[in-house]
Amino acid sequence: AQSVTQLGSHVSVSEGALVLLRCNYSSSVPPYLFWYVQYPNQGLQLLLKYTTGATLVKGINGFEAEFKKSETSFHLTKPSAHMSDAAEYFCAVSERSNYQLIWGAGTKLIIKP
Amino acid sequence: DGGITQSPKYLFRKEGQNVTLSCEQNLNHDAMYWYRQDPGQGLRLIYYSQIVNDFQKGDIAEGYSVSREKKESFPLTVTSAQKNPTAFYLCASSIGLADTQYFGPGTRLTVL
Secondary structure, rough: OOOOEEEOOOOEEEEEOOOOEEEEEEEOOOOOOEEEOOOHHHHHHHHHEOOOOOOEEHHHHHHHHEEEEEHHHEEEEEEOHHHHHOOEEEEEEEOOOOOOEEOOOOOEEEEEE | OOOOOEEEOEEEEEOOOOOOEEEEEEOOEEEEEEEOOOOOOOOOEEEEEEEOOOEEEEOOOOOOOEEEOEEOOOOOOEOOOOOOOEEEEEEEEEEEOOOOOOHHHHHHHHEE
């Protein structure tokens, strides 16, 4: 069965520093890949997604992610963290034949002043 | 403004009572979903509906029921059979099952 692993339940970075949130999946066939962000007590908002084509995907709020098939990874990055980036981030994947989303456990991003 | 609304935002119920959570969308989406979120865990799918008058169980459907009588509405009932109902419940919708899901603001249910 497909699984999604997000390394680190909490990640802390200083304001202005690089943000790197890791996501690995288990499928041998490239799935569809998503990153969502959740602010406290709110629903989830789509940051970006990969379906086909260019492996570097740009999203909202300056985030981007790169699909690396050989590493079965879809890590999320942002060059310079802002205080408003503090939130929980979820990686999700779906098979191309079964569209049900499989979710990672989430990573809380903490921004230090 | 198109979007997904969930009401109420906070809900308190006594143990043993059934409770219904509302989800409405005006995005003209065919597919709708209910997820449960617990601290430190990803989202888990309760039920989903691909089209009006049709719905399928997700991974954790036991103790829950849904209906889909209108395209815009997908209410979730948490029954007394659900052993641990306290959680954050999220509703989502998409054009179709293969399309991006968009989420409502969620309902936090606390069973006392």
